[in-house]
Amino acid sequence: xxxxxxxxxxxxxxxxxxxxxxxxxxxxxxxxxxxxxxxxxxxxxxxxxxxxxxxxxxxxxxxxxxxxxxxxxxxxxxxxxxxxxxxxxxxxxxxxxxxxxxxxxxxxxxxxxxxxxxxxxxxxxxxxxxxxxxxxxxxxxxxxxxxxxxxxxxxxxxxxxxxxxxxxxxxxxxxxxxxxxxxxxxxxxxxxxxxxxxxx
Amino acid sequence: xxxxxxxxxxxxxxxxxxxxxxxxxxxxxxxxxxxxxxxxxxxxxxxxxxxxxxxxxxxxxxxxxxxxxxxxxxxxxxxxxxxxxxxxxxxxxxxxxxxxxxxxxxxxxxxxxxxxxxxxxxxxxxxxxxxxxxxxxxxxxxxxxxxxxxxxxxxxxxxxxxxxxxxxxxxxxxxxxxxxxxxxxxxxxxxxxxxxxxxxxxxxxxxxxxxxxxxxxxxxxxxxxxxxxxxxxxxxxxxxxxxxxxxxxxxxxxxxxxxxxxxxxxxxxxxxxxxxxxxxxxxxxxxxxxxxxxxxxxxxxxxxxxxxxxxxxxxxxxxxxxxxxxxxxxxxxxxxxxxxxxxxxxxxxxxxxxxxxxxxxxxxxxxxxxxxxxxxxxxxxxxxxxxxxxxxxxxxxxxxxxxxxxxxxxxxxxxxxxxxxxxxxxxxxxxxxxxxxxxxxxxxxxxxxxxxxxxxxxxxxxxxxxxxxxxxxxxxxxxxxxxxxxxxxxxxxxxxxxxxxxxxxxxxxxxxxxxxxxxxxxxxxxxxxxxxxxxxxxxx
Numbered sequence: 001x002x003x004x005x006x007x008x009x010x011x012x013x014x015x016x017x018x019x020x021x022x023x024x025x026x027x028x029x030x031x032x033x034x035x036x037x038x039x040x041x042x043x044x045x046x047x048x049x050x051x052x053x054x055x056x057x058x059x060x061x062x063x064x065x066x067x068x069x070x071x072x073x074x075x076x077x078x079x080x081x082x083x084x085x086x087x088x089x090x091x092x093x094x095x096x097x098x099x100x101x102x103x104x105x106x107x108x109x110x111x112x113x114x115x116x117x118x119x120x121x122x123x124x125x126x127x128x129x130x131x132x133x134x135x136x137x138x139x140x141x142x143x144x145x146x147x148x149x150x151x152x153x154x155x156x157x158x159x160x161x162x163x164x165x166x167x168x169x170x171x172x173x174x175x176x177x178x179x180x181x182x183x184x185x186x187x188x189x190x191x192x193x194x195x196x197x198x199x200x
Numbered sequence: 201x202x203x204x205x206x207x208x209x210x211x212x213x214x215x216x217x218x219x220x221x222x223x224x225x226x227x228x229x230x231x232x233x234x235x236x237x238x239x240x241x242x243x244x245x246x247x248x249x250x251x252x253x254x255x256x257x258x259x260x261x262x263x264x265x266x267x268x269x270x271x272x273x274x275x276x277x278x279x280x281x282x283x284x285x286x287x288x289x290x291x292x293x294x295x296x297x298x299x300x301x302x303x304x305x306x307x308x309x310x311x312x313x314x315x316x317x318x319x320x321x322x323x324x325x326x327x328x329x330x331x332x333x334x335x336x337x338x339x340x341x342x343x344x345x346x347x348x349x350x351x352x353x354x355x356x357x358x359x360x361x362x363x364x365x366x367x368x369x370x371x372x373x374x375x376x377x378x379x380x381x382x383x384x385x386x387x388x389x390x391x392x393x394x395x396x397x398x399x400x401x402x403x404x405x406x407x408x409x410x411x412x413x414x415x416x417x418x419x420x421x422x423x424x425x426x427x428x429x430x431x432x433x434x435x436x437x438x439x440x441x442x443x444x445x446x447x448x449x450x451x452x453x454x455x456x457x458x459x460x461x462x463x464x465x466x467x468x469x470x471x472x473x474x475x476x477x478x479x480x481x482x483x484x485x486x487x488x489x490x491x492x493x494x495x496x497x498x499x500x501x502x503x504x505x506x507x508x509x510x511x512x513x514x515x516x517x518x519x520x521x522x523x524x525x526x527x528x529x530x531x532x533x534x535x536x537x538x539x540x541x542x543x544x545x546x547x548x549x550x551x552x553x554x555x556x557x558x559x560x561x562x563x564x565x566x567x568x569x570x571x572x573x574x575x576x577x578x579x580x581x582x583x584x585x586x587x588x589x590x591x592x593x594x595x596x597x598x599x600x601x602x603x604x605x606x607x608x609x610x611x612x613x614x615x616x617x618x619x620x621x622x623x624x625x626x627x628x629x630x631x632x633x634x635x636x637x638x639x640x641x642x643x644x645x646x647x648x649x650x651x652x653x654x655x656x657x658x659x660x661x662x663x664x665x666x667x668x669x670x671x672x673x674x675x676x677x678x679x680x681x682x683x684x685x686x687x688x689x690x691x692x693x694x695x696x697x698x699x700x701x702x703x704x705x706x707x708x709x710x711x712x713x714x715x716x717x718x719x720x721x722x723x724x725x726x727x728x729x730x731x732x733x734x735x736x737x738x739x740x
Contacts, residue, residue, distance in 0.1 A: 042416035
């Protein structure tokens with residue numbers, strides 16, 4: 001037992017002496033988000049190519065309405081701002097404020113998903129109706145999956161930033177910052193998606 | 201009461217010791233490297249068996265050894281296993297994990313846990329891939345899985361194939377993120393980028409390609425699986441889809457994948473040649489720039505695989521020129537290796553022989569590559585055995601030769617024991633003769649119009665095909681001396697000492713096999729990893 005503990009002690013010392021390095025977890029996350037962005041880039045490229053070379057067959061219906069996606073864009077942009085507020089609050093050790101902002105952000109994410117589903121159920125075309133319908137559902141669905149994962153992570157962060165026993169504190173900001181970066185990334189993708197799918 | 205122990209470190213001290221650690225969720229980069237190599241080699245044996253089956257079938261013009269659809273399934277599985285389970289994991293994962301932390305002067309990779317996850321994705325997805333052969337409707341559309349073939353043939357095996365490749369792609373991306381973070385962020389203080397051994401640069405370039413292009417393949421395969429499962433029409437012309445879009449997206453990954461397979465081999469050969477020729481690596485800076493040039497150009501040449509897919513003329517022109525340009529950085533690297541050997545004090549051992557074999561084979565593969573970039577020639581030999589010969593010269597004659605060379609070079613490092621040189625040279629001779637006997641005649645077959653991926657052929661090609669099959673038999677036999685060699689050395693090998701090659705790169709400046717965490721004290725600062733041929737006083 002003592003030997004195990006002493007070896008841990010030396011390893012710990014080694015860690016402090018030799019292995020002091022900057023925190024590069026954020027660097028890894030950014031690399032991952034670039035990779036994730038390339039997946040979307042592939043989808044966008046496919047969609048734009050279809051748009052350029054594959055005409056919509058006669059009688060096929062592919063029409064999108066703007067109100068819901070515009071509302072969704074606003075929701076996500078506001079949620080980015082509220083997330084930022086949460087980070088600022090946590091930095092000043094105001095954990096309960098931070099939790100409030102985080103829950104509000106997650107709430108906005110959930111509203112986004114509900115609106116998205118509402119749009120799905122009221123569109124005049126289904127997944128297999130035509131090429132553009134399929135691409136529309138694949139792109140928005142893949143993005144919706146990202147929003148779902150993001151919302152779950154925000155809820156976990158919100159729970160973990162509670163005052164007593166929470167692991168996300170002003171000393172351990174990384175989880176919050178990581179999810180925040182991810183959330184901004186998902187927002188950015190949505191803006192591009194909104195422009196390409198709805199406005200072009 | 202709080203106990204503050206770094207969880208990562210405590211995990212490490214509790215991990216199993218001895219050979220059992222190779223079957224554990226180890227976080228040690230050296231263990232993970234060996235896990236990658238052994239796992240990859242087992243799949244290489246499976247893929248090699250499939251290759252032998254293909255060559256037995258092709259020894260006679262009719263499909264008498266196996267039915268035609270089984271032939272297609274076998275060649276699909278052969279290609280997928282060799283690329284995704286042998287070459288990519290071994291040349292990146294195995295040697296990268298083992299060597300990169302040494303080269304940057306670190307005790308482990310940047311994200312050890314992610315590293316272990318990346319490795320442990322491979323065995324289950326490999327088993328899935330092999331299992332996909334046994335379900336009804338095994339994948340038979342080739343490793344490219346081109347629609348409409350992949351969506352019209354029986355599909356359950358194809359879906360398992362897609363899932364498996366998605367997992368392997370995920371593993372590859374995690375590995376790539378880890379390598380980039382390790383090389384950029386985890387360098388020992390004082391170690392400059394331009395002092396890194398060449399393999400680090402090769403892995404940095406490779407990992408950039410992995411991170412930028414593999415996700416596109418993942419997205420494409422997700423769309424393909426929608427076509428198969430949900431009856432959408434992304435790539436199905438009957439439903440208004442576009443097969444050429446699949447080809448563009450697929451080759452956006454799969455052409456860089458060629459560099460993902462061969463750039464690390466460039467790096468490894470740049471480590472091996474200076475040690476055994478006792479000369480500094482020639483043209484370090486040009487090597488670095490040509491690697492990065494290959495990375496940039498490698499991303500914009502994918503459509504040269506699609507010259508017969510109705511590609512518009514401007515696209516043909518652009519991709520022909522871009523592809524021809526890649527010959528420039530590659531040529532620079534080739535001449536640098538030759539110049540490294542020139543006037544060196546060369547020791548003829550297995551590692552050196554395999555590296556020289558690589559240089560010879562790679563020139564062949566490179567020249568046919570430039571030829572294939574030219575549209576008129578490409579249209580003539582598209583989808584013939586000329587292409588098969590070309591890419592086997594790159595991936596087998598190039599990369600697999602370097603994998604063997606690296607095993608001979610680093611085996612003493614990993615195990616502390618020497619491999620038998622006589623058996624190693626025998627292994628090289630049989631492999632080299634067998635390989636060239638197998639694939640050189642296929643250039644002729646392709647030029648004369650024998651199509652690839654077909655179980656039957658015109659009887660006039662029989663004699664040349666039999667020569668090729670004889671070569672394949674030699675390649676299969678060549679594995680035997682290698683396996684005997686490994687077995688004898690593991691059980692009863694000569695003790696190598698810490699640095700049997702008198703090498704200067706950092707991994708040799710610790711004991712062999714290295715301790716956990718790589719160095720007893722602080723990591724050494726190696727400013728000149730290739731400072732051979734200088735007086736000892738100058739080195740210090």
